[in-house]
Amino acid sequence: MAVRKIYMDNNATTPLHPEVRKAMSEAMDVYGNPSSLHDFGRGARQLVESARDRVASFIGAKPEEIVFVGSGSEANNAVLSIISCQSKACEHKYQGANEIITTKIEHPCILETSKCLNERGVDVLYLDVDEHGKIDIGQLEGMISERTRLVSVMMANNEIGTIQDIEAMARLVHKHGALFHTDAVQAVGKIPVDVRELDVDFLTLSGHKIYGPKGVGALYIRTGAPFCPLIRGGHQERGRRAGTENTLGIVGFGKALEMRSVEMEPEEKRLLELKALLRKGIEEKIPDVHFVGHPTDCLPGTLNVSFEGAEGEAILLYLDLEGIAVSTGSACATGSLDPSHVILATGLPMEWAHGSIRISMGRENTMEDVEYVLEVLPRVIERIREMSTVYTRS
């Protein structure tokens, strides 16, 4: 019997939108170098620039404020690296900068890079979050000083979906003369994002989280914001990112955002309904569960749930055997000792944190999918709890 396959790991990555696939197939033979002046090059340049226009207009930016990069991680690395740049050619104002502020729930590409900055002599301060994963703007206000050069706060969290009040934070940070960056790879294309309204200096986007291809992302750099390239040695992207443009990826990325501008709103509503049903079903069918993430300020398709006495990797793999794909913050799934830093930052006890799974739904998920999950999940949890040393039926 063929196992039914249900993909509910859309925060990890998403399937290509059929329209994206079509646009990319059509662009497959455009091999010219966008920097070349001849017809072949101009054809490629046109595709790249029209994609740039789409990306820019989607987030309310000017096309020249968009830099295409290889991934969201690259964009995040590029922004943080400005701070430790010692080059004479760099903006002197930011030389020898001594402090940045970020949060405890950032993606590892921010946390690891911050650690590295710290080793290069930059002080790094970390904002806490409350039980729902929200940052207290009061803590930021108390933390920020004239030594602060950059504040980086993710817009929506990949594991629990919590959305931060970026606009209020950016305004506060600007009052203190520091720069503001937000990693918005999980937000753009899922919830409205407008860089002018948010008043941010830098914003990170990614293609493959929103039904575009992997290997392409973008960085918004506000006109006038200081920037210093991470990858040097080429005039591409106005000297801000060297390397021949990934034409095919950029075309797909542009198309993905074009489709988002049509589909995002109705999908948001639909996903919220599916999530509400899923949550209600889990609560009704499975005892001793705990939901992590903000009840309202949360990505529409993301549901993070923890099952007492059941270990996350075991849950993930039993679900996998039944054709359901989710992810887990359990330590065992990553080979590290500690469970998810995000879940722990919300204050959830260790024993619960090891039993958390993230269900992230997307445009292809249906009501039938939710019903199937609600049929399989209670059985899987019961089975794991039966052999659990720590679960005693309440």
Next chain:
Amino acid sequence: MAGPEWAYTEKVKEHFMNPKNILVNEDEYEHDGKGVTGNVKCGDEMMVVIKVDAERGVITDCKWKTFGCASAIASTSVMSEMVKGMKLDDAYNLSAKEINKELGGLPDHKIHCSVLGDKALRLAINDYYRRHGMEEKVRQEEARVVCQCMGVTDQDIEHAVLEGARTFYELQEMTKIGTGCGGCKEEARELLEEYKEKHFCEA
């Protein structure tokens, strides 16, 4: 259609899907020895109980429960089959490496999850000896301090190896061993190789 390969062998998958000898009704199962190890806070906990034929000194039944991942479930399941009919001494000496071999191997980073079963088994065997007036047979796995300055024991070194330390530098990062007077470095290097051999080299 067969999907892409699991990160685990078919045998691991089989034991994960249909774990053998799970202790379902703890209260109704009369065991002769019980061992519990691990800690939920660290992500895994294991309980193993055994029945023993006292005359022959042979394990006749072995059941278990766990809060653990697929590797812990599969390796304990296969272990519980292996030890049935085994003499207590032989069972005590059963190594995680032999269990992993029976399973067809585990990914390196999952081996530390699989050593809980045999550890709990040894505790259960010791518990049996104690309960049956054979204190003299109880074997202690006492930690021995290798690095006096930083208070690092041989068990700490073994633990670090299971958690991924492969070079002396990595071992130092994880345990701070030899960062005081440095007098233990040579012994620490030897122990590092010994535990790498014990857990990760092909049997």
